[in-house]
Amino acid sequence: MKQANIIVIGGGLAGLMTTIKIAEAGQKVQLFAMQPVRRSHSVCAQGGINAAINLKGEGDSIWTHFDDTVYGGDFLANQPLVKRMCEAAPDIVELTARMGVMYNRTPEGNLDFRRFGGTKFHRTAFAGTTTGQQLVYALDEQVRRHEAEGLVTKFEGWELLSPVIHNGACRGITAMNLNTMEVRAFPADAVVAATGGIGAIFGLSTNSLVNTGSAASALYQAGAVYANPEFVQVHPTAMPGEDKLRLISESARGEGGRVWVPRDGRPWYFLEDWYPAYGNLVPRDIASRAIFKVVHELGLGVDGGEVVYMDISHLNPRDIDRNLYGIAEIYERFSGDDPRKVPMRVFPAVHYNMGGLWVDDSMATNVPGLFAAGEAEYQHHGANRLGANSLVSCIFDGMVAGPAAVAYAEGLQKRSGEISSGIFEAEANLQRDINADILNTGGTENPFDLFREMGDLMRKNVTVIRKNDDLKKTDEKLAEMLERCGRLNVVDKSPVANTSLVFARELKNMLILARAITVGALMRDESRGAHYKPEYPMRDDAGWLKTTRASFTPDGPEISYEPVDVSLIVPRERHYDVD
Amino acid sequence: MREFVMSDNFTIKIRRQDGPDAKPYWQEFEVNFRPGMNVVIALQDIRRDPVTIDGVKADPVVWECSCLEEVCGSCAMVINGRARQACSALIEDLDRPVTLEPLAKFPVVRDLMVDRSSLFENFARVRAWIPIDGTYPMGPGPQVSQEEQEAAYPLARCITCGCCLAACPQVNNNSSFMGAAVLNQATLLNSYPTGRMNRAARLDVVRGDGGLAGCGNAQNCERVCPKSIPLVSSIARLNREALLDAVKRWLGK
Incomplete structure (x- = not known):
């Protein structure tokens, strides 16, 4: 060896x-x-x-x-x-x-x-x-x-x-x-x-x-x-919040939890209604879209807001403590309400890549x-x-x-x-120069405001429902933000634990990846899994059963495709309402 | 404490320190209250535009946080005199002005950021691991009774935030006491069927310098633990084990 x-x-x-x-x-x-x-x-x-x-x-x-x-x-x-x-x-x-x-x-x-x-x-x-x-x-x-x-x-x-x-x-x-x-x-x-x-x-x-x-x-x-x-996966059930959308695990539904909204004065268990075969345990893309439909199309969000109920209050409290204690604790601590007694208020949130x-x-x-x-x-x-x-x-x-x-x-x-140390030192120097540039630019853009702008834009246009017009505008806006990112005002000049400098570097990288996400979504004219376009509501295997490959260029991602290996299971239509 | 309404402002007093060897000083900031706001959100507000209550431009406050749901243990600090997680400290539940200080007993890196690496080093000292034979398939592993699992799981929820050390009078510059979080790891590993096989090695360590003898039974650890871990009984159990083990060895059994 x-x-x-x-x-x-x-x-x-x-x-x-x-x-x-x-x-x-x-x-x-x-x-x-x-x-x-x-x-x-x-x-x-x-x-x-x-x-x-x-x-x-x-x-x-x-x-x-x-x-x-x-x-x-x-x-x-x-x-x-x-x-x-x-x-x-x-x-x-x-x-x-x-x-x-x-x-x-x-x-x-x-x-x-x-x-x-x-x-x-x-x-x-x-x-x-x-x-x-x-x-x-x-x-x-x-x-x-x-x-x-x-x-x-x-x-x-x-x-x-x-x-x-x-x-x-x-x-x-x-x-x-x-x-x-x-x-x-x-x-x-x-x-x-x-x-x-x-x-x-x-x-x-x-x-x-x-x-x-x-x-x-x-x-x-x-x-x-x-x-x-x-x-990008949007999880159906998270607690709304200003700093974070705290996850309420799917296991709540696995243990018998039910999702509902009030309709005509009574609980409407819409997932059970629409998907009798899987009920509350439909996959996440399906559940998130259903919640969007109930809230945004049917206007049935709890109290008219972006909220549905995730209810475990009918479960035995002993079972909740044994099997679901962690989420009960998080919910109670951050909302003040005990999910053993009242339904949890949740909404979909970005969760997994x-x-x-x-x-x-x-x-x-x-x-x-x-x-x-x-x-x-x-x-x-x-x-x-x-x-x-x-x-x-x-x-x-x-x-x-x-x-x-x-x-x-x-x-x-x-x-x-055995490789010349000069190669490594050159790259380290390049990175040191980037730090120095950020600290010395003296720009006017607040990195934290720019971050918020990026997040708001991405959540609005590149999550559950995607429209080509919006995606196109989003990418243009991201390109503009990237340019603004070159004029950051990083107030902190400290050589110790300078979290602002770190954040400024991360922000640029986030914006560049955001463009790949957005352009990938813009180009894929079909609906598949978490990627849903009302303009193209069906999965299109003839056109789009392929993997997206994004390569970086300074002008934005360059997209190509390669075939998916489906050698073991023949693709079939996906539905969760019947077995 | 009066009720909060929207648009209320409140004051945060922060003990700051520019670096590990710098002198600490206090600064006050005014923050706009929103319902559901926690200490992390308040710190993010300050970071966005750090100006003190006297209108003086300041450096952004530095602190650690990550998961924001009390499971990563990053954001522990002393809030109104009590060691706790900043993410779960809701402003509406706190006396104002809110005072923030770095977690006690750990060296300050900057402002509210401290170096807790000693905790992890002590995990290594008590051999807080099960020396498995390898990661290759070797069957299902030990059966564990529901009773054992339910007793041990609460101990396994420790997030290594360090609050128990910060609140412990026995953890100080004149003592090498490892603290409750570390001893609890030994109890936990000793309670698992395969972990038990290496119990003697762990007990040797906790009987030694910085171990069980350092505990003064003040029980502050359990009072401040954000995960409500029964640390007092965990340490007591380890104590019993250590004693029994010593007696057995003395008797040559």
């Missing part, structure tokens, strides 16, 4: 699993994360993790999990990869149970499973409603063990600025220490980007504030292809030496992700990307250490 040096960027589930796999192969990892990895956004995943272990004797199978996922994703995912993920899911759940995840148990002491959207089976293992948190902690503990053994070095509080590309291959990164503002280049034989989601591009979302997509955007700008940018960095079946991007894993890549969820599939895909990706990065690094003819 040749000693290699591999960099992982991101400390969520995908980054942690990648790190564990590389360390397990005996190679050294440098793990970069913007914050202590235990605080990564994966902790916000609530409801559970899917695996067709069939412990309820319902006849669930790997194939059914695979079929539900492909069908739920409206046939946009490359099928062999989805199948491989579903095959690995039972092992992933069992592995994490061995690591100590406090999964809920049956009376016999086996893993308990509950229902989630887009399936008829009890397939979701869960630890209360803090499953993501418990998984992050378990993986964090394993990484700490490898760290204690000297295989892992953590760089917590560092943010990726750029990849170092030499002769077309990724040879390392530049990163900034968010406390000291030091900019440094780090050579590596392979780099894995597990940089997470992009919710902040929409201003308000269910995501943590760190989910800016800035790192993925930096890689895209350096030549990595970005796939299916237009596919099905799109992401283009990767092949070994999680390699088009840039040699650069891999991607987790929400940062695009492979598994097609046009719409099923609930409780994200935790599987994040961990699964790490299991693929880690060994793939090791194989690539070990096979390299020339180690990163």
Whole structure:
């Protein structure tokens, strides 16, 4: 075995699993994360993790999990990869149970499973409603063990600025220490980007504030292809708020929660009415559109506002405490109301990025030496992700990307250490100059106002309902904002923990990725999964059963397409009203 | 405390510090109240246009936050004298003026941002992990009774915010006490069927320097814990385990 040096960027589930796999192969990892990895956004995943272990004797199978996922994703995912993920899911759940995840148990002491959207089976293992948190902690503990053994070095509080590309291959990164503002280049034989989601591009979302997509955007700008940018999931049930739209997990419906609005003085359970076969457990794209229809077309929002009820008040409080405690706690704390007694007030919110960095079946991007894993890549969820599939895909990706990065690094003819240090220093200097420019520009644009403008625009025009006129105007406006972004007024000049400087850099990257999302949506003239255009209300397999590939140019994204691998399941019409 | 109405303004007093070695100072800002507003939103307002109550331009206030739903543990600070999360501190529930200080007991990086890396280092000291054989498929792992799961799950909800250390009189410059969050990790890992196999190694650590002996049973930890973790009984359980284990070893069993 040749000693290699591999960099992982991101400390969520995908980054942690990648790190564990590389360390397990005996190679050294440098793990970069913007914050202590235990605080990564994966902790916000609530409801559970899917695996067709069939412990309820319902006849669930790997194939059914695979079929539900492909069908739920409206046939946009490359099928062999989805199948491989579903095959690995039972092992992933069992592995994490061995690591100590406090999964809920049956009376016999086996893993308990509950229902989630887009399936008829009890397939979701869960630890209360803090499953993501418990998984992050378990993986964090394993990484700490490898760290204690000297295989892992953590760089917590560092943010990726750029990849170092030499002769077309990724040879390392530049990163900034968010406390000291030091900019440094780090050579590596392979780099894995597990940089997470992009919710902040929409201003308000269910995501943590760190989910800016800035790192993925930096890689895209350096030549990595970005796939299916237009596919952004809007979750049907989140608490409205000024700082964040707090998620109320789909598991609330999996445990029997019902969505309704008052109509003629009585509750109208519109999802059960419209979709009798799946009821409240229709996939998220369907539920979000139904809520938009009820609120915006029928004018039936609660108190005339953008609100519907998510009701668990009829459930046994003991069951709520055992199975849904985490969301009951969040709702009560932030709204002041007890969901055991009154229905929760919710509305759809941007939640998950099905799109992401283009990767092949070994999680390699088009840039040699650069891999991607987790929400940062695009492979598994097609046009719409099923609930409780994200935790599987994040961990699964790490299991693929880690060994793939090791194989690539070990096979390299020339180690990163043999490359002239001037290459790295040049890139670091370039990044230092960008910082200096931002601090010295003396512009007039307030970065926080510009951020709000971007978010408002994206939420209004590029979420549940998309119209070509609006999308076109949105892209023009984004281009104009990008130009304004070159004239920022960053008040803070401090060399210590300058969060304003960091934010200014992220803002530009967000705007660039926002253009890819918007242009991808503008060009796709059909409706598929989360992407819905009233002007083109049907899925169009003849014209659009293809993956979007966005390449960065300074004038905006350059879009091309490639076929989707549908070799295992013939695409069929998607409906959830009847079986 | 009077009722709030829209368009009311209120004052926030912030203890600021420009860097790790700089001298702290206080600044006051006026913020416009909105219903549902929390301390994070107020800080975001100040950051947008940082001008003090006396009309003096200031640097934006620096603080940490991420998930905004009390599960990441980032935004812990001292609010009106109490260590808690800024995201769940609703302005309408707070006495005004609102005072913000960095989380006590941890070195300040800048303003309300502190360095809590010692917490994670102590997790490593107590070997807060299960040494699994590998990540390859090896079957379903241990069965766990509902009773065990329901007892252990609350301990597993610790968000490493550090509030329990900030509020603990035994955590100070003259002591090496690791604090409740760290000891609780040892209790938690010791309670899992496979974690139990390495119990002795963890108990050795918590019997040593900075461990159980440092706890003065003030019970502040449990009072400030945002996740209502039963830290007092968690530490008591670890204490019992450590004692029993020591006796057994002394008897040569």
